Amino acid sequence: MNIGQASAASGVSAKMLRYYEEIGLLPKAARTGAGYRVYSTKDVNTLRFIRRARDLGLSIERIKLLVGLWQDRERSSADVKRVATEHVAELDAKILELTAMRDTLQELADACHGDHRPDCPILHDLEGGGRSPEHRGTVTKDVPRGKGAAAGLPAECHAD
Template sequence: MNIGQAAAASGVSAKMIRYYESIGLMPKIVRTESGYRVYSEHDVHTLRFIRRARDLGFSVEQIADLVSLWQDRERASKDVKTIALEHVSVLERKIRELQEMASTLKHLARTCHGDGRPQCPILEELANDDATPAPAKPDAKFGALGKTSTR
């Protein structure tokens, strides 16, 4: 099948298929005498594997490791599990960071009057050079940013 058919069958765009081939995530694809790529069912299966791994947020490097392990019938499942659990840790950290950001923004939005006045605590906090780069956890006494609010 051609690249368009492989893209349709795998759910991976033709552009991404070419990219995966260029970085070695996909093996070099057989080409016709005129230079057109010809994909096998095995190639499409590999593309689906890659797409599912990307959907789970694995990095290209992790996917390369997973593809290699998938193709190695002598692999140890512990190697795959290690990659998966490391990725889970990264995802959980990102979730915590996003929750902290949402909490901070909710706090700032509650302190903003949202009326016609020009004063805006949200913009003031963004412009604050003394603000910490990472969002702070909410504190019942001091608010989400760890300081007393006068707004």
């Protein structure tokens, strides 16, 4: 089977097939005399496994672990479960983070008239924690991206 056929049969793009090989997620494919990669049915099964795992949002690193476990008859299901559970925890964290953003923004949008006038609580909030700061505090999770070095400076606001 050529790379194109393996791609069509697995739902993984040829580009990704080469990439997965390069990063060691797949073993190096055998080659024809002309240098074409050759795949077996077994390879396609592995690829489908990988694709399903990607569909569940698993990182390549974790998929490497899972493929290893999958091919290990001596594995313990506890190891597999742990990998899955870790990913669930990360998904939960991400969902929480996005939900907090969503809720804050939705509230602001709800409070915005959305008419031709310039007055807008969304901008007001972005400008300087507009509506009661404790309100923002409850909704917006303090995502650990900004290192919170924000120092003094009186909020004089308004850039125009």
